[in-house]
Amino acid sequence: MCLAVPHKIIKMLDKNRAIASAGPVEVEIRTDIVPDLAIGDMVLVHAGFAIEKLVGTEGEEICTLWEELREVMENENVFPSN
Amino acid sequence: MEKLNIGHGSGGRLTSEIIFQILQPFRKENVSPYLEDCAIVDGNIAITIDGYTISPRSFPGGNIGELAICGSVNDLAMRGAKPNFIAMGLIAEEGLAKDELLSYMESAAKVCSELSIQLVTGDTKVLPKGQVDGLYITTCAIGTPPSNRDPLGMHLITPGDVLIVTTEIGQHEATIAALRYGLSVPSLQSDCAPLWPLVEQIIEMDGIKCMRDCTRGGLGTVLCEWAESTSLGIEIEESKIPISNEVSSLCDILGFDPLYLACEGCAIIAVAPETSEKVLSVLKAHKLGEKAQIIGKVTEEHKGYVGMNTKAGGRRLIDMPVGEMLPRIC
Amino acid sequence: MSSPQTEEKMVLKLSQALNALLSKEGNKSITIMEVCGTHTVSIFRHGIKSLLHQSFKLISGPGCPVCVTDQSEIDAAISIAEREDSIVTTYGDMLKVPGSWSSLQECRAGGKSVKVITSVAQALDIARENQDKKVVFLGVGFETTAPATAAALIEAKKEKLDNFLVFCMHKTVPPALEALASSEEVSLDGFLLPGHVSVIIGLEPYRFIPEKYGKACAIAGFEPFEIMAGLLEITKQIIKKEPTVKSMYPRAVRPEGNLTAQNLLNQVFEPCNAHWRGLGEIPLSGYRLKPEFEVHDASVRLEIKEYASSPPPGCRCGDVLKGLISPIECPLFGNPCNPMHPVGPCMVSSEGSCAAQYKYDRRR
Numbered sequence: 143m144c145l146a147v148p149h150k151i152i153k154m155l156d157k158n159r160a161i162a163s164a165g166p167v168e169v170e171i172r173t174d175i176v177p178d179l180a181i182g183d184m185v186l187v188h189a190g191f192a193i194e195k196l197v198g199t200e201g202e203e204i205c206t207l208w209e210e211l212r213e214v215m216e217n218e219n220v221f222p223s224n
Numbered sequence: 225m226e227k228l229n230i231g232h233g234s235g236g237r238l239t240s241e242i243i244f245q246i247l248q249p250f251r252k253e254n255v256s257p258y259l260e261d262c263a264i265v266d267g268n269i270a271i272t273i274d275g276y277t278i279s280p281r282s283f284p285g286g287n288i289g290e291l292a293i294c295g296s297v298n299d300l301a302m303r304g305a306k307p308n309f310i311a312m313g314l315i316a317e318e319g320l321a322k323d324e325l326l327s328y329m330e331s332a333a334k335v336c337s338e339l340s341i342q343l344v345t346g347d348t349k350v351l352p353k354g355q356v357d358g359l360y361i362t363t364c365a366i367g368t369p370p371s372n373r374d375p376l377g378m379h380l381i382t383p384g385d386v387l388i389v390t391t392e393i394g395q396h397e398a399t400i401a402a403l404r405y406g407l408s409v410p411s412l413q414s415d416c417a418p419l420w421p422l423v424e425q426i427i428e429m430d431g432i433k434c435m436r437d438c439t440r441g442g443l444g445t446v447l448c449e450w451a452e453s454t455s456l457g458i459e460i461e462e463s464k465i466p467i468s469n470e471v472s473s474l475c476d477i478l479g480f481d482p483l484y485l486a487c488e489g490c491a492i493i494a495v496a497p498e499t500s501e502k503v504l505s506v507l508k509a510h511k512l513g514e515k516a517q518i519i520g521k522v523t524e525e526h527k528g529y530v531g532m533n534t535k536a537g538g539r540r541l542i543d544m545p546v547g548e549m550l551p552r553i554c
Numbered sequence: 555m556s557s558p559q560t561e562e563k564m565v566l567k568l569s570q571a572l573n574a575l576l577s578k579e580g581n582k583s584i585t586i587m588e589v590c591g592t593h594t595v596s597i598f599r600h601g602i603k604s605l606l607h608q609s610f611k612l613i614s615g616p617g618c619p620v621c622v623t624d625q626s627e628i629d630a631a632i633s634i635a636e637r638e639d640s641i642v643t644t645y646g647d648m649l650k651v652p653g654s655w656s657s658l659q660e661c662r663a664g665g666k667s668v669k670v671i672t673s674v675a676q677a678l679d680i681a682r683e684n685q686d687k688k689v690v691f692l693g694v695g696f697e698t699t700a701p702a703t704a705a706a707l708i709e710a711k712k713e714k715l716d717n718f719l720v721f722c723m724h725k726t727v728p729p730a731l732e733a734l735a736s737s738e739e740v741s742l743d744g745f746l747l748p749g750h751v752s753v754i755i756g757l758e759p760y761r762f763i764p765e766k767y768g769k770a771c772a773i774a775g776f777e778p779f780e781i782m783a784g785l786l787e788i789t790k791q792i793i794k795k796e797p798t799v800k801s802m803y804p805r806a807v808r809p810e811g812n813l814t815a816q817n818l819l820n821q822v823f824e825p826c827n828a829h830w831r832g833l834g835e836i837p838l839s840g841y842r843l844k845p846e847f848e849v850h851d852a853s854v855r856l857e858i859k860e861y862a863s864s865p866p867p868g869c870r871c872g873d874v875l876k877g878l879i880s881p882i883e884c885p886l887f888g889n890p891c892n893p894m895h896p897v898g899p900c901m902v903s904s905e906g907s908c909a910a911q912y913k914y915d916r917r918r
Contacts, residue, residue, distance in 0.1 A: 144553070144554060144590070144592060144695065144698035144699060144748065144750035144751065145479050145552060145553055145554060145592055146698070146749075146750045146753075147476045147477050158705075164473050164476065164477055165469050165472075165473035166409055166410070166411050166412065166469055166470045166473060167402070167407050167408070167409045167470070167474050167477060168407070168408040168409065168410070169407050169477070172673070172675050172702070172705065174701075174702075174705040174814075174818070175701050175702070175705065175812060175814055175815045175818065176812070176814065177814055186753060186806055187477075188553065188698055188699065188702070188750060189553040189645065189672065189673050189674065189695075189699055189702050190672055190673020190674070190675055190676070190702070191673065191674075191675075191702040191705065193698060193701070193750065193753055193754065193812065193815065194753045194806050194807075194808070194812050196805050196806055197804075198804060198805050227660070227663050227664070229659055229660065229662075229663045230659075237893070237894050238894065405672050406672070478672070481599075532601075533601075534599070534600045534601045534778075535562055535600070535778075536561075536565045536600035536601065536602065536605075536778035536779075537562060537565055537566050537569075537601075537605060538601020538602050538603070538604045538605050539601040539604045540599060540601040540604075540914040540915060541913070541914050541915055541916065543893075543912070543914070543916075546893040546894050547650060547659075550646030550647070550670055551645075551646045551670065551672050552647045552905070553645045553646075553647060553672065553699065554591055554592065554618060554619050554620065554645070554647045554694075554695065554699075
């Protein structure tokens with residue numbers, strides 16, 4: 143229901159506005175909802191507003207899931223190996 | 225009372241519907257069942273006409289003047305015809321800066337001279353302020369179809385044919401969308417270019433069946449039209465479709481599907497399988513075709529439909545877009 | 555960041571793992587609702603269903619704000635656009651939705667002022683530039699979208715930008731999930747929860763789902779591998795009979811949500827009962843402007859009357875939204891209802907489950 147794309151903060155304009163980039167696309171965004179941003183921060187942007195700062199690395203949760211699954215699945219044959 | 229809306233002019237399903245209705249009164253005159261972008265008349269004359277309106281009139285990679293020549297030239301080139309003459313009609317709004325108009329003519333003339341095309345006749349109208357949005361250009365291009373072969377067209381497509389896209393898709397409309405929706409993409413520009421110099425390289429080769437430039441409605445629309453008109457299936461691989469980072473990032477942000485974005489210098493070519501690799505290598509040797517890729521093939525399966533194997537390993541249908549593409553937040 | 559190739563492999567492996575889990579359980583039938591419309595689109599667009607065993611059913615929920623917006627609200631929005639003294643600003647999603655007698659797109663074709671914006675900040679700019687007009691922003695969307703509306707309202711109030719009005723149709727997700735989880739008609743094993751709503755509200759508001767109704771829940775992002783991981787997590791919970799709320803999207807979702815956003819929502823809005831298309835009235839599932847913001851409330855300033863309108867005859871969008879039928883089971887699907895001539899909102903919204911089914915998968 144809500145399209146949001148990761149952007150990197152590349153310039154702070156004022157308290158509530160920043161320039162952010164998603165790959166080669168640069169756009170002015172509002173930062174009202176995510177205070178204390180700094181240049182280099184990764185944020186999720188929805189409808190022109192940053193809605194959260196992204197932390198950690200992509201796929202972390204999936205690695206954990208993977209490990210848990212290994213325990214669940216005793217039958218190693220059906221479980222795809224790395 | 226049903227009124228026209230923007231969607232009727234956006235390519236895709238509504239456009240097909242309105243064109244069908246426009247042609248109805250002409251039925252007796254026997255309109256070709258295959259709607260191609262250019263007609264071959266009297267056996268040796270290729271002719272096409274197209275209207276151009278774009279906002280903004282100048283954009284990274286081109287302007288309305290250049291577009292008005294490239295667009296019509298490309299319609300000829302797609303049936304293998306060499307462009308020779310242009311007729312041009314201008315409808316301008318009172319108050320348009322003369323220098324601006326002339327700068328577009330400079331750009332248009334430059335393309336003509338590169339391709340040795342002669343401007344042979346034209347018309348200029350100025351309408352009161354508010355009746356036109358700046359400037360509309362209509363061009364009619366006349367050319368020579370290849371003499372030693374049937375004109376290219378959908379009727380030649382057969383199962384097994386290989387589909388080649390000549391360059392990265394969606395560059396033109398993405399450029400315009402970025403301007404319209406306030407996104408800055410310094411490295412993005414329209415692919416606006418005359419395709420004849422590229423087509424000239426391959427037109428004598430065996431196995432070339434059909435070509436289309438992926439304008440309004442984009443690659444997706446052309447493929448759907450081919451599948452529906454020929455009653456054959458089309459199968460493409462998402463991972464093979466050339467697309468720039470710029471276009472795919474912009475699509476992520478605005479919620480667009482790049483398959484439906486208009487191009488102005490990109491063609492899709494159906495080629496017999498035995499010559500496809502050779503055609504591809506000739507295309508790749510030309511600067512307009514450096515990024516050409518084989519993206520799929522024509523099949524006897526799922527007749528009338530376009531299927532795509534997705535990057536994620538799944539399968540889905542490609543349908544014609546309906547109406548204007550709007551940015552979505554949801 | 556992982557490369558696209560790694561992600562592709564991951565999707566495949568995750569789906570193999572899921573299918574293996576299912577087959578170990580004798581291909582037990584499992585039904586999961588993906589709540590979010592963006593998940594729906596992603597699932598269709600990447601062909602994810604084609605990777606899963608047929609005993610695993612994914613049904614689309616009420617998570618498309620356009621689809622669940624009541625016909626009466628759409629009619630009210632159109633009536634605003636028909637006024638001479640207004641400029642309607644809207645996200646592109648709403649433009650084509652048919653009301654009882656027109657649509658915003660038709661209003662625009664008829665010369666009315668309807669502007670498509672990509673951020674409510676642009677609506678503020680339009681209000682500043684057109685002080686002689688009432689600039690009405692159509693506030694649709696869930697918790698993800700509402701904080702931006704709240705921030706704009708606070709700014710307008712501070713600036714005394716009294717010609718900036720909001721027609722508030724914002725809705726909240728957990729009450730709708732409660733309506734679904736408690737429904738006797740709908741039989742679900744679990745929910746794939748919306749990633750970006752969860753960014754704002756966190757995990758707590760969903761706890762009642764496993765605790766009270768015993769249904770499995772995972773929050774997921776929107777890449778195919780993220781969706782697949784969410785589905786796998788839910789399946790695991792179902793098989794182990796340990797329903798809980800697990801975030802598979804911790805990169806973006808804090809357990810407590812975004813407190814700044816929650817604070818903005820509380821400053822500007824108060825909960826109200828809301829009509830959801832298909833689900834009917836759900837207590838305290840909508841937002842309305844607090845009295846302090848009345849000067850910006852379009853329904854007050856423009857005296858919007860309640861349009862008593864019923865959904866188009868034969869349209870089963872309601873049942874589709876509840877997951878009772880799949881789009882192809884609706885007698886109107888395809889003919890006469892298709893993206894060219896949408897009868898109901900699920901066909902018109904690009905993330906509507908009917909439109910997604912028609913566009914990506916109608917030959918199934």
